[in-house]
Amino acid sequence: MTLDSHNFSMKAIGFVESCYLDRFGTPRQPGLVKSSWGKIHLQKEWHPQQSLEGLSGFSHLWVIFVFHQNTNSRFHAKVHPPRLGGANMGVFATRSPHRPNSIGLSLVKIESIESDGVVVSGIDLVNGTPVLDIKPYLPEIEAIPEAKAGWSEQLVKTKITVLWSHEQLEFLAKWQSESGRIHLRQLIEETLILDPRPLIYRGYEGKASPYRETHAVRIFDGDVHFSFIDNERIQIIDISRHTLE
Ligand SMILES: C[S@@+](CC[C@H](N)C(=O)[O-])C[C@H]1O[C@@H](n2cnc3c(N)ncnc32)[C@H](O)[C@@H]1O
Structure with missing residues (x-):
């Protein structure tokens, strides 16, 4: 790292392999989708076998990362958190990816320690996210039950x-058996019930919308197409797999 008092240059220690291939559909915070899956791959130069020693006794990990897929580099002091229905908020009162330094912080669950990295769950990170650092979570110091959560x-x-037709459940069963991945149905449902749609698409459930009504999230090698029937029900329309195309 080069360093003067205001300018820093940092190097990734590794990257995240994630079940989420796009920003769209990736949960807005860690822990919301317990069955989400990721692996933090550490580069060899950081000697993972040695540098990860001692981490296996911890259950949770702080991941400090770069929002490398941010497209808008202009600074906005006020941002529109998706959950605030159009209202704005000072950027430093939010967890927005769009901030002066595109740095993110996520608390994830450690599933296993491997020779080249850490398998984690409960992630809100897109595949390929560069990781700047990882640190164990210290519950006796960092858990604050009486903490206030402001506007949130x-x-x-x-x-x-989430509603499935017989046909989609059959496709899902095949996908599940071929991929051997963690519970795909749970992962998809936990992801969709968070309602990943941007604000402009909402409020037309059950009515004619001037916008697209079907959306797709990319999870592992599958595109899951869905639509909102009303405020409380999502219909899975179709699942397509990249490997089959
Ligand atoms: C609101 S941010 C919160 C991230 C982190 N927990 C934090 O508070 O800094 C989470 C969202 O960032 C986006 N995201 C995740 N990984 C990203 C990446 N590598 N580049 C750009 N955006 C990303 C996804 O759309 C996800 O829903």
């Missing part, structure tokens, strides 16, 4: 159900 405390949560 007032948000109302809607209970959403």
